[in-house]
Amino acid sequence: MKIKLICDSMCDIPEEIVNKEFVEMIPLTINIDGKEYKDGVDFTKEQFYDILKKCDNLPKTSQVTYVDFKNIFEKYTKEGYDVICITGSSKASGTFQSANLAKADVEGNIYIFDSLFLSLGSGQYVIKASHLIEEGNLNASEIIQELENMRKDVNLLFVPFTLEYLKQSGRLPSVVSFVGNMLSIKPICTMEDGKNKIVSKVRGTKQIASKLVDMILELNDGNVEDKIITIGYGSNEDDFKRLQEEVSKKINAKKIYITRGGSCICSHTGPEILAISSSY
Incomplete structure (x- = not known):
């Protein structure tokens, strides 16, 4: 089974999970004093803390776009992967909706999971999915079911x-x-x-x-x-x-x-x- 695990940057996950070859994080866009940056691409977390202390206005985040999701879904489904995509809470961002719209326009097995959390909460689902992928006993659909089963925990x-x-x-x-x-x-x-x-x-x-x-x-x-x-x-x-x-x-x-x-x-x-x- 070839499975690609995708998450957005509302999920704060440890470096050892980010660096796994089957994991890819899609950045949200951050608007700071009128300039747009890709989260985690145009600056490190440490650099962002410094920016945040100095900026005149509160930064604004923009959801991952339909086009961003469509491009990455097409890339991996064409390479023969099943795709699991875990997003930050749909109640806090339109990213989950963007992912579902892109899924509808891409052929292949794509599973979208709304974590209903942000930061470390969303990260728990990414960690769990990465462990299950490494164990290699479950297909993508079964991994999604395992994520659903752990919601109360x-x-x-x-x-x-x-x-x-x-x-x-x-x-x-x-x-x-x-x-x-x-x-x-x-x-x-x-x-x-x-x-x-x-x-x-x-x-x-x-x-x-x-x-x-x-x-x-x-x-x-x-x-x-x-x-x-x-x-x-x-x-x-x-x-x-x-x-x-x-x-x-x-x-x-x-x-x-x-x-x-x-x-x-x-x-x-x-x-x-x-x-x-x-x-x-």
């Missing part, structure tokens, strides 16, 4: 260290942002039905790492020995070291991956962010 928690970006993007009322920043209250967020949701709050930054780890353990009934854990961060490396320490002390998982927040998520949260996700 995927968890994501993330904390933006400032509320300013969420306020500017209209995802948080100004008065909530003002009070939160003034009192140094950080929201702990997840995604539910494809949309962001605040599930808890923490005062200050020093307690964020331990709170995230405790919450992900609680979501998994205290046992993650058979789970895949991914931890992520942005420009805030010192905060991430605290998260790594907490994970090392409290979590014994089947596999722990590390990644960094990409421009699609950090355009809305700011460059300083911590996140943790889990799945089978």
Whole structure:
């Protein structure tokens, strides 16, 4: 079986997954102060954090286009591949719709999967699909079914260290942002039905790492020995070291991956962010 795994750049996945020969990431377009850039192509994540701190206006993301998907689907189906395409949440972007429109115009076996998550949450599905492809026991259709079966087991928690970006993007009322920043209250967020949701709050930054780890353990009934854990961060490396320490002390998982927040998520949260996700 020849299977090509495609995802969009709303999925934040570890470098060891990105670098697998059967994985390809299609970048979204980022508009920064009137100039367009391809996510992860025209700049690294580290460079984007610097750009984000200096730009005058909040960056805007544009979905992967029908043409982009059509070109890549045609390329691989003509080479004899079945294609699995995993997208970020259809509730946050039109990328899933673009992929389905392109699929309708391309001959071959193409399977589109709406992760209903962003960032590390979407990444869990890409990681799982890559593992199943490497095992070689399932065809593309069966892998999609396995992804559907794991929906209830995927968890994501993330904390933006400032509320300013969420306020500017209209995802948080100004008065909530003002009070939160003034009192140094950080929201702990997840995604539910494809949309962001605040599930808890923490005062200050020093307690964020331990709170995230405790919450992900609680979501998994205290046992993650058979789970895949991914931890992520942005420009805030010192905060991430605290998260790594907490994970090392409290979590014994089947596999722990590390990644960094990409421009699609950090355009809305700011460059300083911590996140943790889990799945089978």
